[in-house]
Amino acid sequence: DVKVTQSSRYLVKRTGEKVFLECVQDMDHENMFWYRQDPGLGLRLIYFSYDVKMKEKGDIPEGYSVSREKKERFSLILESASTNQTSMYLCASSLTGGESPLHFGNGTRLTVT
Amino acid sequence: DQQVKQNSPSLSVQEGRISILNCDYTNSMFDYFLWYKKYPAEGPTFLISISSIKDKNEDGRFTVFLNKSAKHLSLHIVPSQPGDSAVYFCAAGFGNYKLTFGKGTLLTVNP
Numbered sequence: 461d462v463k464v465t466q467s468s469r470y471l472v473k474r475t476g477e478k479v480f481l482e483c484v485q486d487m488d489h490e491n492m493f494w495y496r497q498d499p500g501l502g503l504r505l506i507y508f509s510y511d512v513k514m515k516e517k518g519d520i521p522e523g524y525s526v527s528r529e530k531k532e533r534f535s536l537i538l539e540s541a542s543t544n545q546t547s548m549y550l551c552a553s554s555l556t557g558g559e560s561p562l563h564f565g566n567g568t569r570l571t572v573t
Numbered sequence: 574d575q576q577v578k579q580n581s582p583s584l585s586v587q588e589g590r591i592s593i594l595n596c597d598y599t600n601s602m603f604d605y606f607l608w609y610k611k612y613p614a615e616g617p618t619f620l621i622s623i624s625s626i627k628d629k630n631e632d633g634r635f636t637v638f639l640n641k642s643a644k645h646l647s648l649h650i651v652p653s654q655p656g657d658s659a660v661y662f663c664a665a666g667f668g669n670y671k672l673t674f675g676k677g678t679l680l681t682v683n684p
Contacts, residue, residue: 464616491670502579502676503617503662510670518671550616557669559605559624564616 463487464565466551472571479538481568483551489563490556492534494518494526497548497567509534510557541572576600577665579675587683592650594678596663599644603665607672608637608648611660620661621648653682 467482485492493508495518505518507526515526523545527535534553538545548569552562578597586592596606604625609617623630623637623646630637636649650657663675 495674500676503664503674505671505673508670516670519673552616558666559607559622561607561619561622562609562617562672564609564618566614566616 464551464553464563466549466565466568468568469566470569470571472573473538473541474573475542477538477541477572479541479570479572481536481538481549481551481570483534483536483565484532485534485553485563486532487553487555487563488531489553490531491554491560492528493552493554493562494524494534494536495550495552496520497550503550506536541570543572546570546572575676576603577663577673577675579661579663579678581678582676583679583681585681585683586653588655589652592648592653592657592680592682594648594650594661594663594680596646596648596675597644598646598665600665600667600673601644602667603673604667605665606637606639606646607664607666608635609662609664609674610657611662611677617662650680653680655682655684658682 494506495503509528525537551565554560607622608620611617660677664672666672
């Protein structure tokens with residue numbers, strides 16, 4: 461079974477802090493993704509990566525950056541956290557593109573105060 | 574602009590009956606569709622997918638139907654079980670990497 465592990469289940473940060481969300485997958489998947497889930501808005505793609513050191517913007521990249529230095533690890537960075545970034549963050553990986561299903565971690569609930 | 578729409582925020586059915594979850598899309602470029610299920614405090618898990626070259630795909634109790642002319646797909650669960658109670662997300666994609674998700678439908682299966 462694919463395992464996607466997000467380092468924290470809950471985080472509380474202050475406005476203006478730099479925040480790192482870490483994600484590791486153990487199945488040698490090529491692609492990794494960061495989504496956020498908000499009530500009434502579903503899942504929205506922030507960034508994705510299809511190879512080491514490669515990244516592409518998703519639908520809502522503003523205020524975020526990412527890093528993928530190793531194939532198994534994909535980090536989401538909030539350079540200066542704001543209250544509107546309070547959300548559930550979900551990391552996912554997939555073996556290939558197209559119909560290859562995403563495998564999600566259990567999420568990180570981030571609260572910015 | 575919401576390209577994938579799940580117009581029913583919630584659905585309640587009796588155990589043993591059929592659950593039908595609906596999804597509409599606007600982008601005719603989408604060529605594959607997936608359904609995910611999400612329990613509270615867990616990440617979404619993949620359920621079933623369908624390519625645009627098909628109109629039906631079945632996996633056990635789960636069947637997805639695609640009507641390309643109507644830009645509509647539906648997920649049928651027969652028979653419904655209490656353990657099926659979860660939020661169901663419809664997702665659509667084209668090309669290699671980007672999926673667009675709907676807002677989700679909360680299914681409650683009553684014993």
